[in-house]
Amino acid sequence: MRSRRGVDTFTCLVRKEWRELMASRSWWVMLLLIGPLVGVSFISAVRTYGELSGVNGTAAGVGEAFSPLIGIWAPTFSACELAAAFLLPFVAIRLVAGDRLSGALLLELQQPFPAFARVLAKATVLMGGWLIASAAPMLGVLLWWIYGGSIHVPELLTVLTGHVLNAGLAMALAAAAATITEHPSTAAIVTLTVTVGGWIINFAAAVNGGIWERLAHYTPTAMVGEFQHGLVRLEIVLVASALTCAGLGLAAIWTRLGQTSSRRAIESAVLLASTTIVIVACTFVRPSWDTSEARLNSFALVDQRRLESLDVPLRLEAHLAPEDPRRADLERNAISKLRRTVRDFDIRYVSETTTGLFEQTREQYGQIHYQLGSRTGVSRATTVEGVLNEIYTLAEIAPDRDGYEEDVFRGRPLAATPRGAAPLFYMGWPALVAVVALIARGRSA
Amino acid sequence: MIAGSPQVILRVSHLTKTYRGIGAVRAASFSVWPGEVLGLIGPNGSGKTTLFGCLGGVLPYDTGRVETFTAADTPAIFYLPDAITPWPEQTVEWSLTFARRYFRASNEMTPEWLERLGLQNILRKRIRNLSKGQRKRALLAIGLITPHPILLLDEPFDGLDLRQTREVAQLLRSVAAGGRTLFLSIHQISEADRVCDRFVLLSEGRVCGEGTLEELAARVVHTPRGQTQTLEDVFLALT
Numbered sequence: 001m002r003s004r005r006g007v008d009t010f011t012c013l014v015r016k017e018w019r020e021l022m023a024s025r026s027w028w029v030m031l032l033l034i035g036p037l038v039g040v041s042f043i044s045a046v047r048t049y050g051e052l053s054g055v056n057g058t059a060a061g062v063g064e065a066f067s068p069l070i071g072i073w074a075p076t077f078s079a080c081e082l083a084a085a086f087l088l089p090f091v092a093i094r095l096v097a098g099d100r101l102s103g104a105l106l107l108e109l110q111q112p113f114p115a116f117a118r119v120l121a122k123a124t125v126l127m128g129g130w131l132i133a134s135a136a137p138m139l140g141v142l143l144w145w146i147y148g149g150s151i152h153v154p155e156l157l158t159v160l161t162g163h164v165l166n167a168g169l170a171m172a173l174a175a176a177a178a179t180i181t182e183h184p185s186t187a188a189i190v191t192l193t194v195t196v197g198g199w200i201i202n203f204a205a206a207v208n209g210g211i212w213e214r215l216a217h218y219t220p221t222a223m224v225g226e227f228q229h230g231l232v233r234l235e236i237v238l239v240a241s242a243l244t245c246a247g248l249g250l251a252a253i254w255t256r257l258g259q260t261s262s263r264r265a266i267e268s269a270v271l272l273a274s275t276t277i278v279i280v281a282c283t284f285v286r287p288s289w290d291t292s293e294a295r296l297n298s299f300a301l302v303d304q305r306r307l308e309s310l311d312v313p314l315r316l317e318a319h320l321a322p323e324d325p326r327r328a329d330l331e332r333n334a335i336s337k338l339r340r341t342v343r344d345f346d347i348r349y350v351s352e353t354t355t356g357l358f359e360q361t362r363e364q365y366g367q368i369h370y371q372l373g374s375r376t377g378v379s380r381a382t383t384v385e386g387v388l389n390e391i392y393t394l395a396e397i398a399p400d401r402d403g404y405e406e407d408v409f410r411g412r413p414l415a416a417t418p419r420g421a422a423p424l425f426y427m428g429w430p431a432l433v434a435v436v437a438l439i440a441r442g443r444s445a
Numbered sequence: 446m447i448a449g450s451p452q453v454i455l456r457v458s459h460l461t462k463t464y465r466g467i468g469a470v471r472a473a474s475f476s477v478w479p480g481e482v483l484g485l486i487g488p489n490g491s492g493k494t495t496l497f498g499c500l501g502g503v504l505p506y507d508t509g510r511v512e513t514f515t516a517a518d519t520p521a522i523f524y525l526p527d528a529i530t531p532w533p534e535q536t537v538e539w540s541l542t543f544a545r546r547y548f549r550a551s552n553e554m555t556p557e558w559l560e561r562l563g564l565q566n567i568l569r570k571r572i573r574n575l576s577k578g579q580r581k582r583a584l585l586a587i588g589l590i591t592p593h594p595i596l597l598l599d600e601p602f603d604g605l606d607l608r609q610t611r612e613v614a615q616l617l618r619s620v621a622a623g624g625r626t627l628f629l630s631i632h633q634i635s636e637a638d639r640v641c642d643r644f645v646l647l648s649e650g651r652v653c654g655e656g657t658l659e660e661l662a663a664r665v666v667h668t669p670r671g672q673t674q675t676l677e678d679v680f681l682a683l684t
Contacts, residue, residue: 005549012547016532023534103529106503107587110523111548260505 009113013121017095021129026094028437030087032430034136037079039425042140045075046147046418053413066411067294068144069155074228076140080163081224083133084170089191092126092174096251097184105257115252123171123248130167134160136429143424147416154291155230162227165240166220172247179254195220207354209322218279230292238282246275288340294409299337303388306397312373313344314391319364320349320382321356326366330382337384370394453514454479454626455500455522455595460509462495462650469495471650472509477595477628482621484641485630486680492650493630497524497597500628515594523548523593525584527600527630533573537564537583540572541590550592561616562586563609577604585613595626602636614640638676648684 021027049071096119099105108118145151173194177187198219205216216222223236253259253267290297298304316335320327327349338345352359359365368387370377372394379390392399455477462470470492477483487493498504500511501524513521532540541554559565562582567575575583581604588596601617602610617640621627631637637644644661646654654661662674665682 008549009547012543016543016547019535019539020532099531102531102533103526104531106501106524106526106529107531107544108547109503110501110520110593112520258502258505263505 006113006117009111010117010121013108013113013118014124017122017125018128020095020098021091021125022440024091024094024098026087026091027129028433028441030083030091031133031437032433033087034079034083034133035425035429035433037082038076038136038140039421039429041079042072042076042137042143042425043418043421045072046144046416046421049414050416050418053415066413067292067296067409068150068412068414069152069159069228069230069292069294069296072140072144072149073156073159077137077159077163077228080134080137081166081221084130084163084167085195085220088126088130088167088170089174089177089195090188091129092122092171093178093184093187093191095122095126096175096178097187100179101184105255109255109257115255116249118255119175119248119252122175123168126171127164127168130164130171134163136425139424139429140421143418143421147414147419149414149416150293150412152293155293158227158230158232158291161232161237162224165227165237165244166224168244169220169223169240169247172244172251175251176247176254179251205322207322209349209351209354213322229296230294231288231290231297233288235282235285235288238285239279242275242278242282246271290340293412297337297340299341299384299388300408304341306392306395307338307341308343310342310372310391310395313346313371314338314342315345315371316347317369317371318347318349319351319359319362319367319369321351321353321359322349323354324351324356326382330368330387333382333384334387338387452478455514455628456510456512457500458510458512460496460499460506460511462492462499462504462506468650470499470506473647473650473652475645475652475655477626478643479594479626480621480624481642482617482627482629482640484637484644485628485647486634486637486644486676487630487632487647487684489632491632491647493632493647494527494599495650496647497526497599497628497630500524501526501597513595517594519549520593522595522597523588523591524597525588525599525601527603529584530572530580531584531587534571536569536571537575537586538568540583541568541586544587544590548591548593550590554586554590558586558589558616561612563612578606578609581605582609582613589616589620594624595628596620597628597630599630600632601629602631602633610636611639634677634680644676646680646683653683654679 049066049068053066099108141151141156170191174187174191177190178184181187181190198221201212201219202216202221205212218236218239223240226233226236249271250268253264253271256264288297299307318327318330320330335347338347351365352362356365366380368379368382368390370379370390372391375394377390377394379386381387381390453476457476458474460470460473461468473492473496485493485496495504499506500522502520502522503524515521532543535543544550545553556565559568562585563579564582564586567579567583570579572580572583581601585598585601588598598617601613605613614636617627617629621642629637629641631641638658643657644655645652646661654664658674658676658679661676661679661683665674665679
């Protein structure tokens with residue numbers, strides 16, 4: 001009986017929040033803007049992809065190495081990243097803070113109902129609104145299919161998942177800020193500060209490495225980046241989910257106006273401490289999946305099988321500064337894949353400066369020291385082949401050239417032009433949104 | 446009603462609320478009887494809204510007790526704040542429907558109520574587009590539709606003209622006659638005199654008196670012989 005009543009109240013709140021979303025200008029503005037934003041990215045991506053695939057005879061053959069994941073989906077959906085950082089928080093703040101400013105919250109709070117469920121009703125509606133906004137990049141997918149482009153569903157779903165998680169984070173942050181601060185403008189400043197803070201962490205990671213580099217793995221930008229490369233790391237999914245729940249939990253705590261500020265502050269501190277513990281625990285979670293058709297995040301199958309069979313610890317010590325481009329190459333091409341493949345793997349970066357410019361004369365600078373069990377070796381190669389050669393030498397594994405043929409990705413070149421995209425995204429989408437907005441807002445009044 | 450408290454529906458004991466060390470409500474104690482219209486009388490800034498917020502559960506209080514004695518296991522008190530514009534983008538009609546469903550009220554807003562509150566012609570208007578008086582009447586309708594046995598109305602006559610004030614006062618009296626307990630916060634004493642059965646006088650956060658006009662008048666020592674005490678006289682004498 002009680003749970004039935006709870007479901008009824010939740011449904012009632014979701015319906016109400018949906019009406020409030022339909023009545024909010026901020027959501028319609030976001031919806032209006034996301035079309036042209038996606039349009040700019042999609043048209044530019046298709047044009048570049050087409051040119052490199054050989055249209056007009058510019059660069060025939062180059063497209064063979066192309067994957068729509070990197071060439072089309074990543075740039076097209078990047079508009080969602082922009083919207084999640086700069087538009088969605090305002091929609092969320094409007095929906096969450098609006099009730100408090102209007103006094104509606106004073107009335108609604110008098111019906112006994114869990115505060116988290118109350119916030120969850122808002123989050124549900126906001127996520128629904130976000131998924132509707134995601135129709136714009138999905139329109140790009142449809143156009144790509146009409147052009148004759150290839151669609152690898154798992155990698156497309158991965159990109160979508162990344163943006164949904166990112167949107168969840170943005171919403172949770174905005175909801176927490178909207179309930180903790182006195183005014184929506186303050187909440188907007190707090191939200192943008194956190195966004196800029198994420199960029200600062202990424203910058204600090206690039207300059208200083210170390211703990212900053214570790215932290216930078218969990219910024220929304222880095223998280224979305226991994227999904228855009230077709231990599232699903234359970235650790236990232238769990239951390240993003242924990243942060244989203246924490247944000248919504250904070251919002252729930254501060255929604256309860258009948259509690260003293262000190263009690264709410266203590267509850268917030270407990271929640272944040274618990275979240276920190278959960279996040280630390282999540283960092284030990286290892287499973288990950290490479291959903292990209294081109295196996296962008298994995299070694300060739302033959303290498304993967306060999307590396308998975310290593311039964312001794314592999315330790316690397318790379319003498320490369322954080323800003324040294326070779327370090328970025330090494331990390332992207334080999335280390336990120338080794339982390340996913342080798343069971344017992346660790347790497348330590350050593351440098352005295354951030355750029356490495358004045359360390360070049362140091363004998364060890366640029367060296368990568370390998371330790372596989374009791375065997376050691378040194379190399380300067382930062383390519384996949386160089387790193388694997390060194391590991392295979394230490395492991396005394398003979399090279400097998402024939403095995404590589406089985407899983408070579410030939411690419412999905414498409415010499416297409418973005419025909420019809422400009423009128424669709426720049427005129428059709430805004431016009432459709434405007435008409436629907438007029439009808440929906442009129443109906444809600 | 447529970448055994449041991451056959452007549453009181455709400456008892457407030459030594460309720461205190463401070464804002465950064467400044468007492469907004471100071472050890473307020475009083476009782477509310479079922480089916481009565483109780484007036485909380487006090488000048489602006491005397492702590493009426495704070496007291497109502499505490500009773501309604503939307504504002505924490507420092508010390509004291511608030512006890513309700515009702516049979517239902519649902520919340521006993523509904524507090525309708527003054528000067529709010531809830532769900533501003535929605536219509537009056539939708540707001541009433543939402544309030545009825547959300548608070549699980551069994552009572553409909555009858556045509557008679559709509560007429561007495563003058564809402565028939567504004568049902569399809571958005572709340573943000575209503576005038577102050579219209580908004581007040583829409584809010585009163587939301588309050589009246591809720592199922593809670595005790596209804597706290599903050600400044601129910603604020604923004605209403607004379608005719609509307611009388612109409613609303615009559616409506617509130619009929620609601621109380623139906624068994625619902627009304628607790629009205631009013632700063633205009635003449636209006637309180639017209640609608641309330643009993644009064645709680647509040648000044649600077651303290652309860653200065655509680656009772657009917659006669660009971661309060663009896664507490665005033667220096668009453669000239671043969672002169673009838675008005676609520677204003679009593680209030681000025683006791684606060």
